Each structure stands twice: as C-alpha cells, then as structure tokens.
Amino acid sequence: MRVTLLGTGCPQVSTRRYGPASLLCWNDRQFLVDCGSGVTQRLLGAGSAGKSIDALFLTHLHSDHIIDLFQLIISSWHQGRDRPQRIFGPHGTRQYLNGLMALWRPELEQRIAHEKRPSTVALELEITELEPGIALRDGDLTVIAVAVRHQPVKAAYGYVFTDGRQKVAFSGDTAFCPDLILAAKDADALVHECFIHREMLALPGVRGPETIENVASYHTLSTEVGKVAAQARARCLILNHFVPVAFDSNALLADIRADYSGPVLVGEDLMQFDTVTGMLRHGEAAVALPWPQ
Template identity: 30%
Template sequence: MELILLGVGAPPPTPQKSGPCNAIVKGEKLYLVDAARHAATQIMKSGFHVSKVDHLFFTHFHSDHYTGFGEFFISRWIMGASTPLKVYGPSPVEEIVERMLRYYEYDIDLRAEEGKPRAGTDIEVSVLEPGNALEVDGLAVRVEKGTHHGNVDDILSYAFEAEGRKIVIASDGSPTEALVPLALGADVLVMHPCLPELIDERFGSFKATAKIVAAHHATAEEVGRTAAAAGVGKLVFSHVVPPLAPDDKVREALAPYFDGEIVAGEDLMRL
C-alpha cells in the first residue's frame, strides 16, 4: 500500500501545484481521497486510469476539496466505467452527490440517447461518522473527527491500513484529541500546517482575513507535536497555508517539534 499526493496546492489555481487531494494505492487499485481541481488529470498522470477508480473518500466539503468531483465522475463514465462509483464521506455527502448529478443530467441524457449505457453513472453513497470502521477490498479504513476546522463540523480524518502499513490523512484544521490515537504508529501522516506570519505578509493590510484563515488551520507546532506524540515514521506536509509558502520555511517551523523525517509534499509524489 502506498500514498500518492495527487495535489498539494490550495484554493487559488496555480501552475505549480494541483488542488488538494490524495490517493491510496493497493495492488492495482487507486482509492481517491478528496477530489480537488484536476483530480481526473492527476490520476491519469499518476499512471492509473480514471475509469478504473471505483472509490472516493471525502474529508469535508470546502470547495477546494471537491471542485474536481464532477469532472472525475463524468470522465470516469465517459472513459468506460460501467459499475457504480462508491462515495464515502461526512454529511452532507448525499446532498453534494445529488446536486452534482443534477449538474450533469443533461449531458448524461444526451449520451444515453445515443446508446451509451447509463451503468457507470450510478453512485452508491455511504455517510461516515467519527468512530466508523470499514473494509474495502482488504483495505481497512478508520475515521475520526481528527481536526477542528472553523465552522466545518462535518470533517473526517482517515487511517488506511493494509499490507503492514498505515497511512493517515488528517485533513484541514487543528488536531482534536482523536487524532493522535488514530495516527498512532502510522508510517505516513499527512497534515496541513499554517504559517500565520507568512499570511500577514501576503495579505498585506487584510489582517482580519488572515486571522480567520489562521484560526481554521493547524499551527506548525500543533502539526509537529501531533506527529511526535503519534510516533509516526514520516510527517508529510501539503496544502499549506498560505499557498506556495516556501518549503524550507515550513520545514523550519515544524522541526523544533518533530525530530523524525519531514517530507515537503509535491504533486504526484509516492510514499
């Protein structure tokens, strides 16, 4: 089992980084975690085929984590998927799926009228809650509310375990008490630190906005201490606030709190 960082960017589109999403790879299969901008393209770049991806786990529904959902879904069908897509996530995952399907209804009807089988446009939704555990094709999945993320109550952290490895994706926000137990002994922990001093610099006079953004995210100290307390093998940072914060500054900010391996996430990196 491996992790692919499909995109390590942030809400603003940039040429350097794709939108924030990840994938777990086990055997021949790719399991998508969030569906950010360019998710479908990033899947193809990673060497997998979009039509063969049958599982999508959402952490939460800030738009930067699902702007690529519709494109991924419709590309998967057009490129040949003929089985339902399985989508997992916190509330309101059912509403998000329903609204997305409505957006593509017109196109699906056009193609179906020309004879393309509708199979592959079905979506099976599973609403997940903190404390849930499930198994998908031998991949053990545990979910907890591992972060506080502003006013987003419905947010999940995921622990994936298979083949003797454990990969944990915390998602956005400051750690809750549930994160260290979830991440305990993980080989890889992915977190998203925020460096408020750099936000101030970039946002210039918009200090109020910077404050709100910083309050929604984990400090470097919180991220480093979580990794240390959980005793993880590798701490990976991605989807950093502010966007395009220099890697060396982020590493410098984390290092005093975690003396294990710190990895600056890059698009399409495999771990």
C-alpha cells in the same frame, strides 16, 4: 501501501499545486482521498484514472476538496468504467451529490442519447454518509473516519488506512486535533495539512488580518504540525494542502524540526511514497529513506 499526492494546494489558483487530493494504493485497490481541482489530470499523471478508483473518501464539503467531483464522474464514464462510483463522506454528501447530478442531468441525458456508449453504470453513485468509526472493511484493510476540528464546518474527517501491518493517516483540514493524533498513533506515514502563518500577508481588497486569523483557526499551523507528528510517533510526516501555495521551504522545515526528528517530506504534486520500502519518487528522482523492515 503507496501514497501519491495528486494535489497539494488550496483554494488559491496554482499551476504547480493543484487542488487537494491524494491516492492510496493497497494491493490491487485504489482509494482517492478528496477531489480537488485537476484531480482527473493528476490521476493520469500518476498512472491511474478515475475508472480505476475503488472508493472516494471526502474529508469535508468545502469547495476546494470537491470541486472536480463531476469531472471525475463523467471522465470515468468516458474511460469505460464498469461500475458505479463509490463515495464516502460526511453528512450532507448525498444532498450535495444529488444536487450536482440534477444540475447536469439535461447535459447528461443529451450525451447518453447521442454518444450511444455501451453502459451508463459509471454515472451511478453509491453514497455512504459516515459517522466517526469504521468506514470500510475490504479484506484485511480497514478505513477509519476520525472526526477532526474544522469549525465552523460541522462534519469533517481525517482517515486512517490500515491492514494490520502498514498504516497511513490523512489529516484532512483540521486545527490541532488530539483525536487525530490518537488515531494516527505509530502510522508509517502521516499525510498532514499545513498553514504557514508568516507567509499569509494582508492584502487590501483581498484579505485583512481578521480573514487570516479566521482561516488559520481551522488549520494546523506550521509551528504545530511537527508536534502532531511527534505525539503520534509517526514514522514519516508528509506535508500537503499548503496554505498559501508559495512559501519558504527551509523556514517551514525549521518549524517542523523544532518538534519532530523523523523524515519530513514537503509534498509536491505527483510525489509518491511507498510505506513498505521507504522509497520516495518524484518525476525521475528516486530516494530511498532509511527504512528498516
């Protein structure tokens, strides 16, 4: 399995860290986890495209995780996608997408009539609303939806991808979650969000102490995420979805190292990791981690 971090940011605007999204490649299949801002551009940067995505898995319906859904749909159509978009998500996904497509319907109808493209099948949606448990079986691959703790959001999921040999877990947005730890047990890679509390300072007119505490309450703190990886016995921890987007990486690694001794990757947009070879790539750089087969 190959994991590419497409966006490692959060609702804060950043030109370094785009909105949350990850790409998992397995054999000839490509799966997208979340659809944050800039995802279509990052897909191209990763050598993929919306037209190639076999399924999109939404962790929850917060705006920073779904904001570029329509951009994904229409750009995939422009790229010549030859099948409907297959989208999995929590309860409410169908209502949201039906409303989204209705909002854009006049513009779409005008485009369809004027542009005379050979097909509109890429504008069709196959929507599956999930309950905890098996979300998809695709050959040897199984995708499992894990209910996580993101209250007051009523339905939020992490996802585990496994083919019986390799295993990758995505936390989604969550506070410390024993169910996720259990589901991610012995994962080759745990891709986990990270809230860096000391970096979030009160700003008059922007956020006060109550805002910071409320946001922190449904994320995993940097002082906790190492415990999650250690208890899950994850082979590698990949940090993403940083809140805030700018932080002291040395201090963050010190937080993690207090509890977890395995490889830790402080995620960057377009960073790629291969769970079979242990190869990490980012730009022109390539690092082979100690990775016994």
